[in-house]
Amino acid sequence: EDQVTQSPEALRLQEGESSSLNCSYTVSGLRGLFWYRQDPGKGPEFLFTLYSAGEEKEKERLKATLTKKESFLHITAPKPEDSATYLCAVQAEDQGAQKLVFGQGTRLTINP
Amino acid sequence: DTGVSQDPRHKITKRGQNVTFRCDPISEHNRLYWYRQTLGQGPEFLTYFQNEAQLEKSRLLSDRFSAERPKGSFSTLEIQRTEQGDSAMYLCASRQQGALGNTIYFGEGSWLTVV
Numbered sequence: 001e002d003q004v005t006q007s008p009e010a011l012r013l014q015e016g017e018s019s020s021l022n023c024s025y026t027v028s029g030l031r032g033l034f035w036y037r038q039d040p041g042k043g044p045e046f047l048f049t050l051y052s053a054g055e056e057k058e059k060e061r062l063k064a065t066l067t068k069k070e071s072f073l074h075i076t077a078p079k080p081e082d083s084a085t086y087l088c089a090v091q092a093e094d095q096g097a098q099k100l101v102f103g104q105g106t107r108l109t110i111n112p
Numbered sequence: 113d114t115g116v117s118q119d120p121r122h123k124i125t126k127r128g129q130n131v132t133f134r135c136d137p138i139s140e141h142n143r144l145y146w147y148r149q150t151l152g153q154g155p156e157f158l159t160y161f162q163n164e165a166q167l168e169k170s171r172l173l174s175d176r177f178s179a180e181r182p183k184g185s186f187s188t189l190e191i192q193r194t195e196q197g198d199s200a201m202y203l204c205a206s207r208q209q210g211a212l213g214n215t216i217y218f219g220e221g222s223w224l225t226v227v
Contacts, residue, residue, distance in 0.1 A: 004154075034216070043116075043203055043218040044155065087154050099145065099168070100216060102154030 002027045002092050006103035013078055013110050021073040021106045023088030033071050034100060035064050036087040044087055047073075078110045116219035118204050124225045125194055132190045133222040137206030144187050145216065146179055147203040148172065155203055155218075161187060162209070194226045 005024045013019055025033065032051050036044035048057045050066040057064050061082065063074040073086055085107045089100040117136040125131050137144050142163050147155035158177070160168045163184040173179075176194075181187040191198055201221040 036218070041221075041223070043118075043220045046215055046217060049215060089154070098143075099157040099160060100155075102156070104152065104154050 002090060002101045004088055004090055004101055004103035006086075006088050006106050008106060009104065010107040011109070013075075013108070015079060015110055015112050016077045018074070018076045018078070020075070021086055021088075021108070023071040023073070023103055024069060025071070025088075025090045026069075027090045027092045027101075029093035031091040031093045031098065033066055034089045034091065035071070035073055036089065038085045038087055038105070040085075047086075075108070078108075080110045080112050083108055083110045116204055116206055116217055118202075118219040118222050120222060121220065122223045122225075124227060127196060127226055128193055130190060130192045131194060131224060132188055133202050133204075133224075135187045135189070135204030135219060136185070137187070137204070138208075138217060141206035141208045141217075142184065143207045143209055144181055145205040145207075146187070146189050147205065147218075149201045149203055149221070150199075158189075158202075191224070194224075196226045199224055199226045 003026045007022045032049050035047040038044045048064040053068045055066050061076050065072045085105040087105045089102040119134045144161045146158040149155040157170050158173050159179050161181040164181050176192045179189045201223050203221045205216045205218045207216045
């Protein structure tokens, strides 16, 4: 069964303090790994898709990387507006629906 | 707004009542998904449509749940005889088959509270 585990569950940083969020996954065959941002009471907002080990993508202060077993979301010099829950999800090759299997998320708080 | 639209955003209902949620996907997206999310957890897959055909249902989707997409455009999710355990956010998502990037876009969700 496809599984996604995110760590830590919660992370509190000072503004400007860089860090990384981890997403470990097991999947029969990876079609894609997705990162979403979710603000309280709202739906997930798409950030990145990674398809193969070694791939990296960047957006503003965020950079996502992928290996065969895990993905990292690196946050450089974060600002308070980066506070949110970050969700990781995998899409398996053998799933006809290509549904996403999500981790439980990492709740990130950036203090000013 | 050209994103995925969900209605209502919030619903409070008494146990045993029926509720219905509506989802309007991004125009021309032929794949539509329903997910459920409880506090502190990631979204869990419920069901999936390709055009008007419901092609997959999770074991989470009990007999009290039914979803339709009659004309391959908007979709409805109905919960009959609601129970307190049904309290959650119900998320709708859509994507275009074959689209570059393979991205699934989510709506803002419909919060259900069963009292």
